Amino acid sequence: MAIPLITVLLLTCAVVGVVPGDVQKYTLLDIPRDCEDVRDAGNTESGVYTIYINKRDAVKVWCDMETDGGGWTVFQRRVNGSTDFYRGWDDYSIGFGNPLHEFWLGNQHLHYLTSSDWYSLRVELEDFENETRYANYNIFSIGDPKDGYRAFITGYKGDAGDDMIQCSGYRFTSKDKDFDGSSKNCATLYHGAWWYGNCHSSNLNGDYLSGQTSSYATGVVWKTFKGYYYSLKSSIMMIRRGWRHSQANNVSS
Secondary structure: OOOOHHHHOEEEEEOOOOOOOOEEEEEOOOOOOOHHHHHHOOOOOOEEEEEEEOOOEEEEEEEEOOHHHOOEEEEEEEOOOOOOOOOOHHHHHHOEEOOOOOEEOOHHHHHHHHHHOOEEEEEEEEOOOOOEEEEEEEEEEEOOHHHOOOEEEEEEEEOOOOOOHHHOOOOOEEOOEOOOOOOOOHHHHHOOOEOOOOOOOEEOOOEOOOEEOOOOOOEOEEHHHHOOOEEOOEEEEEEEEOHHHHHHHHHHO
16 A cells, blocks of 8 residues: 655755754654744754744744743844844845844744744843843734734733833834834834834834943833833844643643
8 A cells, every 4th residue: 555645755954953964854744833843853952943934934043942941933132233123124024134143033924923823922131231131921923914014912921021012003113114103203213123102112123232321212122121221232032832831831820
């Protein structure tokens, strides 16, 4: 009896991680769409891996395999100001930067991922005095480009302050496309690109400045943590499918 093709056909994917030349085999049904799939395939070290968003688009991302059980797909990273984040709509749609350093995954990829399943968001922040904060959001999703990549964010927990709640319900705004809730373009006012309302209490894609600044609200800002006159040293935004971890918490509680 012939063996069904799907059971014998393997797609060999080069998964670029912390081990040089590391190669992992996946069936066509099991190619990783995010870092949770990468972890479930046996990869337990944080590093750069290739995922296949929409089972088609190969993208290199940083996978955090350490925080709260791992499996986090990093979609934003600011660490040293080496990458210009004051960019237009198209760059933010397709993504830019290097996942080893500074990086934006791309709004189109974020939409594909977060519309395929229930995802949670984690934000990690650090100031120039090496003080850290975090914010978890139980539900995070991004709409399609026709709706301006509208954000839905809820379920805050953490010690950073709930400074992304104002983003929920708003479309993404860049310097060349204005969808915010202000009469002026918040992206041009505050040198960023974000889900601005009127205008922001967080601005993690703002100018990379060095801590305390005289420039109002234009830096890498998380208002509750350090205020509008302070630009953070680092920010990391990452997502992970939420249902499994929510169920685990319910069982343990």
